[in-house]
Amino acid sequence: MHFPIQYDEPLFRPPSEGRSLIIQATLGCSWNECSFCEMYTTKRFKARREEDVFC
Secondary structure, eight states, X not given: OOSSOOOOSSOXXXXXXXXXXXXXXXXXXXXXXXXXXXXXXXXXXXEOOHHHHOO
């Protein structure tokens, strides 16, 4: 794994997980129907290639 980890921004996670490691196996949200959430407007949902997740 390469350090520092390069995240696809913006990065979404709850404040309670602020110190946890995030492995972005997917990008965006597969649901895309929450009226209160900005995630689906900033990036399309897609699964990342295994090579991109585990380098």
